[in-house]
Amino acid sequence: RAKAAGGNRYELADADCDARAIARHSLTNGLPAALENGEFFIEYQPLVRLTDGSVRGAEALVRWLHPVHGVLGPDQFIPLAESTGLIVPLGRWVLEEAARQARAWRSEGKCRAPMRVNVNLSPSQLRYPSLVAETVAVLENAGLPPSALCLEVTENALIGADEEELRPLRQLADMGVDIALDDFGTGYSNLSYLRRLPVSTLKLDRSFTRGMQCSPADPVDVKIVEGIVSLAHTLDLSVTVEGVETGTQAEHLRGLGCDTAQGWYYARPGPPERLCASASADASP
Ligand code: C2E
Ligand code: MG
Numbered sequence: 696r697a698k699a700a701g702g703n704r705y706e707l708a709d710a711d712c713d714a715r716a717i718a719r720h721s722l723t724n725g726l727p728a729a730l731e732n733g734e735f736f737i738e739y740q741p742l743v744r745l746t747d748g749s750v751r752g753a754e755a756l757v758r759w760l761h762p763v764h765g766v767l768g769p770d771q772f773i774p775l776a777e778s779t780g781l782i783v784p785l786g787r788w789v790l791e792e793a794a795r796q797a798r799a800w801r802s803e804g805k806c807r808a809p810m811r812v813n814v815n816l817s818p819s820q821l822r823y824p825s826l827v828a829e830t831v832a833v834l835e836n837a838g839l840p841p842s843a844l845c846l847e848v849t850e851n852a853l854i855g856a857d858e859e860e861l862r863p864l865r866q867l868a869d870m871g872v873d874i875a876l877d878d879f880g881t882g883y884s885n886l887s888y889l890r891r892l893p894v895s896t897l898k899l900d901r902s903f904t905r906g907m908q909c910s911p912a913d914p915v916d917v918k919i920v921e922g923i924v925s926l927a928h929t930l931d932l933s934v935t936v937e938g939v940e941t942g943t944q945a946e947h948l949r950g951l952g953c954d955t956a957q958g959w960y961y962a963r964p965g966p967p968e969r970l971c972a973s974a975s976a977d978a979s980p
């Protein structure tokens with residue numbers, strides 16, 4: 696009996712795996728048509744300056760409004776797009792759309808400061824030969840200065856990259872595009888490598904923000920964040936913290952000298968119209 700039950704369990708687990716593989720397969724196959732049919736959309740999450748609470752810009756976060764499954768988050772389809780190469784046209788669309796949106800925020804003039812937009816780049820996009828040319832073209836078409844754009848690349852995508860592989864990013868950085876190292880602190884990188892990367896911002900991973908939830912904050916996390924902030928500022932990098940969910944966390948991180956914050960405490964990712972609405976709400980002293 697026990698054996699039969701074990702057998703069943705095995706079959707169940709197996710069926711489960713098959714179902715997941717089939718789901719993955721059908722999602723993957725659906726990606727090109729989804730791009731053509733306009734099923735992707737972008738939510739924007741504000742980036743807030745910690746010293747005065749002002750909104751400086753927003754990160755573009757892509758979603759898929761799937762006709763059957765509803766709204767899917769990037770974790771459910773970006774890896775599939777990455778493995779099939781569709782990430783290149785999808786990423787191009789995100790960049791164009793985000794630049795158009797940044798232009799609109801600037802033209803509407805509802806925001807106090809000129810809004811900047813952050814766009815995530817995946818590893819294949821970094822290796823795509825036309826990355827620099829296309830990015831320049833997108834900025835020109837949108838009438839945006841390079842400083843209006845921040846490209847976010849994960850620490851893991853850059854670990855081990857040699858000078859040749861870093862060249863496109865360096866070219867963009869030299870033009871004035873801000874490059875942020877996303878999910879910083881989750882990779883196993885040698886800190887000294889920071890000196891050779893063309894980055895201007897460290898985005899501290901959410902895992903560090905968690906230790907700031909209580910008062911007093913977790914003393915080990917405090918030491919780590921202090922260390923990272925001081926290293927970053929020494930290297931002339933600014934520090935953005937992600938995943939700020941409470942005022943307590945925001946206070947701790949401000950006290951530790953972090954420059955910019957992003958998280959549910961300020962706003963969840965949402966439609967673009969909300970950005971300037973929160974920016975003007977922000978206008979109160
Ligand atoms: P990320 O770039 O690190 O983006 C931050 C993620 O944290 C977002 O998840 C955001 O919704 C979530 N988040 C923001 N504030 C909070 C908070 O206070 N608490 C918690 N628990 N979470 C918070 P999301 O939108 O699911 O995106 C996941 C990842 O997908 C992103 O991580 C990014 O790596 C990737 N991604 C999103 N859009 C794109 C894109 O257009 N292209 C590429 N290549 N990757 C993208
Ligand atoms: Mg990001």
Ligand code: MG
Binds near residue numbers: 877878898900937
């Ligand atoms: Mg991140």
Ligand code: MG
Binds near residue numbers: 878900901937
């Ligand atoms: Mg992250």
